[in-house]
Amino acid sequence: MELRFFIETFGCQMNVYDSELVASILSQAGYSKAGSMREAEIVFLNTCAIREKAVERVIHKFQQYAHLKKKGKMKVAGILGCIPQHSPDRLKKELPFIDILAGPDSYDKLPEMIKASLKDKKLHEDIELTHSQNYDEILPFSENKFSTFITITRGCNNFCSYCVVPYVRGRERSRSVEQILNEVKHAVGKGISEVTLLGQNVNSYSWEGVSFAKLLNKVSEVEGLKRLRFATSHPKDISDELIQMIAENPKICNHLHLPFQSGSNEVLKRMNRGYTIEEYLKKIEKIRNVVPEMALTTDIIVGFPGETDEDFLQTLDVMKKAKFDNAFMFIYSERELTYAKKHFKDDVPKKVKNERHNAVVELNRSVGLEQISRDKGKTKEILVETVSKKRKSEMMGRTEQNRMVIFENNGTIKPGDYVQVKIGRADGVTLFGEIKF
Numbered sequence: 395m396e397l398r399f400f401i402e403t404f405g406c407q408m409n410v411y412d413s414e415l416v417a418s419i420l421s422q423a424g425y426s427k428a429g430s431m432r433e434a435e436i437v438f439l440n441t442c443a444i445r446e447k448a449v450e451r452v453i454h455k456f457q458q459y460a461h462l463k464k465k466g467k468m469k470v471a472g473i474l475g476c477i478p479q480h481s482p483d484r485l486k487k488e489l490p491f492i493d494i495l496a497g498p499d500s501y502d503k504l505p506e507m508i509k510a511s512l513k514d515k516k517l518h519e520d521i522e523l524t525h526s527q528n529y530d531e532i533l534p535f536s537e538n539k540f541s542t543f544i545t546i547t548r549g550c551n552n553f554c555s556y557c558v559v560p561y562v563r564g565r566e567r568s569r570s571v572e573q574i575l576n577e578v579k580h581a582v583g584k585g586i587s588e589v590t591l592l593g594q595n596v597n598s599y600s601w602e603g604v605s606f607a608k609l610l611n612k613v614s615e616v617e618g619l620k621r622l623r624f625a626t627s628h629p630k631d632i633s634d635e636l637i638q639m640i641a642e643n644p645k646i647c648n649h650l651h652l653p654f655q656s657g658s659n660e661v662l663k664r665m666n667r668g669y670t671i672e673e674y675l676k677k678i679e680k681i682r683n684v685v686p687e688m689a690l691t692t693d694i695i696v697g698f699p700g701e702t703d704e705d706f707l708q709t710l711d712v713m714k715k716a717k718f719d720n721a722f723m724f725i726y727s728e729r730e731l732t733y734a735k736k737h738f739k740d741d742v743p744k745k746v747k748n749e750r751h752n753a754v755v756e757l758n759r760s761v762g763l764e765q766i767s768r769d770k771g772k773t774k775e776i777l778v779e780t781v782s783k784k785r786k787s788e789m790m791g792r793t794e795q796n797r798m799v800i801f802e803n804n805g806t807i808k809p810g811d812y813v814q815v816k817i818g819r820a821d822g823v824t825l826f827g828e829i830k831f
């Protein structure tokens with residue numbers, strides 16, 4: 395009997411890419427892809443341990459499907475990625491029917507683990523971090539038709555005090571230029587026109603003398619590629635060479651995701667972020683001087699241990715000065731393994747954390763709307779992604795600044811097309827416009 399697999403992905407774009415790697419490994423091993431969890435004999439959840447809520451969601455998800463395992467339809471149930479690395483004992487306790495636990499460096503062992511589990515019905519676990527695994531020889535199994543993600547670095551060396559990534563994904567390593575170019579060419583050959591290069595800190599990419607800026611240039615030379623994006627950037631590693639490269643190379647999109655986390659130098663120091671807020675703001679000023687059309691997005695954590703009212707006001711102040719298009723805003727929560735959990739008391743009361751979160755959400759809404767409204771009256775090139783969720787007659791796409799645009803379809807436009815849209819109005823984080831011919 396031919397066994398089918400299904401992978402559900404939780405967390406960031408890097409996990410989406412890893413799921414494509416796993417799909418490729420399993421396809422090569424002779425398994426085929428199922429359309430849903432119910433149809434599959436082999437089910438994996440590829441997980442993220444960044445936040446406690448993510449761990450709870452994954453456990454809840456598998457508990458919901460435990461009956462499929464009991465009935466024998468689901469023959470192998472596995473959990474992949476960061477959570478097995480971070481909390482293996484909790485998974486074993488709360489999901490006793492699990493057959494496979496595999497960390498981010500163990501995906502190539504999955505075919506053997508599946509075979510062994512089918513045979514002996516025991517738990518098979520591999521959460522060894524090699525600090526060198528790059529899966530260089532595997533081309534990911536991507537079903538994307540016009541846009542895809544390609545990982546260029548794995549792991550992280552920064553050890554921000556609140557973050558589990560260096561513990562669950564290991565030390566930073568760059569993939570070879572050759573392998574990255576092969577993957578980009580392969581994707582473009584299948585009709586992909588937009589590629590996003592991924593890493594926890596792409597700016598520290600380095601391979602045999604090739605910096606991240608030089609890598610971007612090499613990738614942009616792949617014929618047929620129209621848009622090149624990247625995420626995430628660490629403020630301390632944004633170089634002048636990179637800023638210049640973005641300004642000069644029309645394929646590199648004018649969008650930078652640059653987490654600042656807190657406006658207070660005291661908090662940034664305790665977070666071990668490696669920059670002061672003055673340095674951060676100076677970098678932004680430089681970026682906007684060299685690339686005036688650059689759209690910035692960011693990450694913010696509120697309620698970090700020891701964050702005072704004054705510290706928090708400084709965060710609001712940075713949001714006003716930096717004028718982000720949008721921010722991903724999080725309430726601090728303790729994570730096992732991290733420096734902050736071991737050394738700082740989680741002393742900001744829940745109520746205060748919630749109030750601060752509400753305040754950043756509110757400010758982000760008004761600043762973001764003001765920023766994207768600057769596109770009103772302009773004609774923008776849009777890469778069409780999908781039919782709009784609200785109205786079937788409308789399509790949704792993005793500008794090179796990664797701003798979402800909704801427009802009425804004339805019946806001929808399909809996902810993957812590039813169209814010119816005149817922007818009429820802005821609402822929330824969305825622009826609305828009319829297609830131009």
Ligand code: SF4
Binds near residue numbers: 560
């Ligand atoms: S840069 Fe900091 S926050 Fe980002 S992955 Fe590395 S340790 Fe975590």
